[in-house]
Amino acid sequence: MAELREYCGVFGIINARNAAQTTYLGLHALQHRGQESAGIATSTFDEAKGRPVMPVVKGEGLVLDVFRDASVFDTRLLGTKAIGHNRYSTAGAAGNSSNIQPFVVHSRGGNVAVAHNGNLSNARELRDAFSERGTIFQTTSDTELILHLMAQSPRRKQVDRIVDALGQIEGAFSLVMMTDDELIAVRDPNGFRPLALGKVAGGGADGGDAWCVASETCAFDLIGAEYVRDIEPGEVLVINQAGMERGSFKQFQLAQNHGVSQCVFEYVYFSRPDSRIFGENVDKVRRKLGKQLAHDAPVPEDPEGGKPIVISVPDSSNTATLGYVSESRKLGRKAKYEIGLIRNHYVGRTFIAPGQGRRETRVRSKFNTVTGVLQGRVVVMVDDSVVRGTTARQLVTMVRQAGAREVHFRVASPPVVSPCFYGMDFPSHEELLANKFDGDVQAMADWLGVDSLAYLSTEGLMAAVRAANPADHGYCNACFTANYPVPVEMDVTKEENEW
Numbered sequence: 001m002a003e004l005r006e007y008c009g010v011f012g013i014i015n016a017r018n019a020a021q022t023t024y025l026g027l028h029a030l031q032h033r034g035q036e037s038a039g040i041a042t043s044t045f046d047e048a049k050g051r052p053v054m055p056v057v058k059g060e061g062l063v064l065d066v067f068r069d070a071s072v073f074d075t076r077l078l079g080t081k082a083i084g085h086n087r088y089s090t091a092g093a094a095g096n097s098s099n100i101q102p103f104v105v106h107s108r109g110g111n112v113a114v115a116h117n118g119n120l121s122n123a124r125e126l127r128d129a130f131s132e133r134g135t136i137f138q139t140t141s142d143t144e145l146i147l148h149l150m151a152q153s154p155r156r157k158q159v160d161r162i163v164d165a166l167g168q169i170e171g172a173f174s175l176v177m178m179t180d181d182e183l184i185a186v187r188d189p190n191g192f193r194p195l196a197l198g199k200v201a202g203g204g205a206d207g208g209d210a211w212c213v214a215s216e217t218c219a220f221d222l223i224g225a226e227y228v229r230d231i232e233p234g235e236v237l238v239i240n241q242a243g244m245e246r247g248s249f250k251q252f253q254l255a256q257n258h259g260v261s262q263c264v265f266e267y268v269y270f271s272r273p274d275s276r277i278f279g280e281n282v283d284k285v286r287r288k289l290g291k292q293l294a295h296d297a298p299v300p301e302d303p304e305g306g307k308p309i310v311i312s313v314p315d316s317s318n319t320a321t322l323g324y325v326s327e328s329r330k331l332g333r334k335a336k337y338e339i340g341l342i343r344n345h346y347v348g349r350t351f352i353a354p355g356q357g358r359r360e361t362r363v364r365s366k367f368n369t370v371t372g373v374l375q376g377r378v379v380v381m382v383d384d385s386v387v388r389g390t391t392a393r394q395l396v397t398m399v400r401q402a403g404a405r406e407v408h409f410r411v412a413s414p415p416v417v418s419p420c421f422y423g424m425d426f427p428s429h430e431e432l433l434a435n436k437f438d439g440d441v442q443a444m445a446d447w448l449g450v451d452s453l454a455y456l457s458t459e460g461l462m463a464a465v466r467a468a469n470p471a472d473h474g475y476c477n478a479c480f481t482a483n484y485p486v487p488v489e490m491d492v493t494k495e496e497n498e499w
Contacts, residue, residue: 008101008117008423009033009086010195011219012176013212014183014239015204020077022200023084026212026219027063032272033117033215034086037100038066041113043178044079052180054111058085058100080205081183083176085115088425099141102178107151109158110180116143117215118193119423121171121488145169159184163236163252170486172263172422174231176213182240185213189256190486191233192263192422192476194277198225204244211239216275230279233260261476261485265424267465268413269384273319280469283319289412289456290323290382292464297410297454299333299380308378308408311340313395314367320412321382340379340399342368363394375403381450385413387426389433389448396449409448411455414480415439421488426479 009030016022023040039058046053055076059066063086067073085101102115120126123142130137130148137144149165158179166175172192177184187195198220200210214220217227231237236252243249262278263270273283302308310328312321321337328335344366379399386392392409399407415434419426429435437443445453456464458480465475478484 008088008115009215009219010084010115010117010174010176011212011214012081012083012115012178012183012185013200013210014081015206015208015241015244016080016082016200016210016212017203017205018073019080019082020073022210022212022223023082024063024067024073025222026214027084027086029219029222030086030215031063033270034088035062036060037087037097038063038085039087039100039102039115040067040077040082040084041102041104041178042077042079043081043111043113043180052111054104054113054178054180056102056104056113058102060097060100081178083113083115083178083183096140098139101141101143103139103141103143103147105147105151107147107158108161112147112150112158112162113178114143114146115176116141116146117174117195117423118172118188119421120145120169120173121421121486122169123171126169146173146175159238159250163254166236166254171488174215182238183211183213184239185231185235185237187231187233187235189234189254190258190261190476191278191473192261194262194266194271195231196220196276197228197231197237199228200225208244211244213237216271216277218272218275221274227276230277233262258486260474262473263422263424264461264465264475264477265385265413265420265479268461269316270424278469278473279471285465285468286319286384286412287323287326288464288468289461290320290325291327292460292467293320293382293410293412293456294324294327294331294333296457296460298331299328299335300378300406300408300452302334302378302406306378307334307336308380309336309338309340309373310380310382311338311373311399313381313383313392314341314343317382317384317412320384324382324410324412335380338370338373340370340373340381340402341395342370344368363391364398367395367398369398369402371402374399376405378406378408379404380408380410382410382412384411385416386411386433387416388431389444393448400449406451407449408452409445409450409454411453414455414458414461414477415441416479418479418482418484420479421484422476422478422486424479 011026041056102113104113120142153161153164155161173188174193174195175186198212203210234254238250267285271282312318325337
């Protein structure tokens with residue numbers, strides 16, 4: 001499923017020997033969460049100025065592009081604390097360089113840097129209130145609102161002003177913040193976005209441990225950190241030198257007015273399968289989704305008595321497809337897993353094909369069929385989700401052109417019927433495939449050009465998630481049900497947030 005954009009990826013570390021370099025590696029592991037821009041800010045003491053400073057390097061493009069000049073790690077990005085950010089814009093103009101994070105400001109009490117993953121659902125309300133008071137904005141990102149709220153807080157201590165500001169925002173936000181003395185990890189009260197705490201044993205600049213936070217634990221694997229735990233919904237975790245020496249950190253708790261509703265789509269698509277989010281391995285959950293799909297949408301029979309082949313739409317549906325095939329066999333269904341589509345991982349995100357065939361050319365540049373596998377076979381294509389359906393339709397055409405006798409489509413999630421207001425860049429309500437055909441699955445199948453189409457039910461989705469992760473968590477599935485756990489401004493579009 002290539003029609004959704006990820007949110008953003010955040011990473012932070014404190015008491016590290018090579019904080020900026022380690023953050024670079026963390027962002028590299030989180031590159032899948034955002035490819036528009038990347039940035040790193042560090043905290044160090046400037047002897048010439050006689051005060052702490054926060055140098056920042058950021059720019060458009062991938063992590064490898066932004067930090068092509070490795071000398072910045074030796075000359076600019078100094079210090080033992082750092083935070084980093086990979087961006088895909090869900091609120092704020094993508095082409096506006098002022099929106100590239102981390103944001104760094106100097107306020108009462110010293111410097112503050114922030115990196116944000118998510119979307120504030122009360123951004124317009126806050127923006128209008130600030131505008132009426134004459135506040136001047138430097139960016140079009142909702143993240144800037146947090147800094148303004150902090151600056152106008154009457155609290156005396158810097159961390160108290162930060163907590164005061166966080167209590168006034170709503171929606172989805174996992175934040176990594178950095179002051180001159182502290183690293184602060186924040187997860188919104190609903191826990192929409194994942195955020196994990198890790199430790200690099202013996203990796204500290206003082207010979208002790210370095211502590212880190214990241215959107216996904218795959219970032220810990222690359223830097224040799226161990227996963228400690230998730231940042232809890234509504235938790236504000238303050239890590240400083242004193243806390244590291246005591247082995248305990250200062251914690252605050254934001255008010256939970258709407259319960260816990262972690263984004264189930266993280267399991268369906270966004271997170272890497274080698275990550276652990278919401279307390280469970282993504283690979284395990286996706287396999288459960290595929291197994292449940294085998295019950296909800298079985299492999300069809302081959303009218304000629306052969307064994308249907310099952311292929312994934314790589315890469316995000318690979319794990320669910322394995323679960324689907326293994327469970328289908330347990331249920332007595334003939335099914336053979338094959339690799340029928342090859343994805344080209346070296347197509348840049350800026351690839352442009354002119355004219356009417358632009359979208360089709362983009363799909364063909366990313367995927368290729370294995371004709372010898374598909375020719376003359378009954379083919380079952382498994383994808384993690386279908387949004388607009390345009391990519392799925394073109395892939396079906398390619399599979400048929402490769403000689404498939406029949407093409408059936410199975411989706412390891414329910415039909416997407418509602419846009420997301422918590423940081424996921426879904427199309428508008430009218431653009432969603434399920435809504436174009438008023439939920440008529442046969443009509444959708446005809447449009448896609450498949451012999452049959454079937455989805456995982458919402459009940460099946462939630463049963464599979466809870467079977468894999470039986471912890472007492474609440475989940476948000478608003479994109480499948482239109483049941484929004486936090487009030488949203490329904491008429492606000494991404495473009496309207498580009499203030």
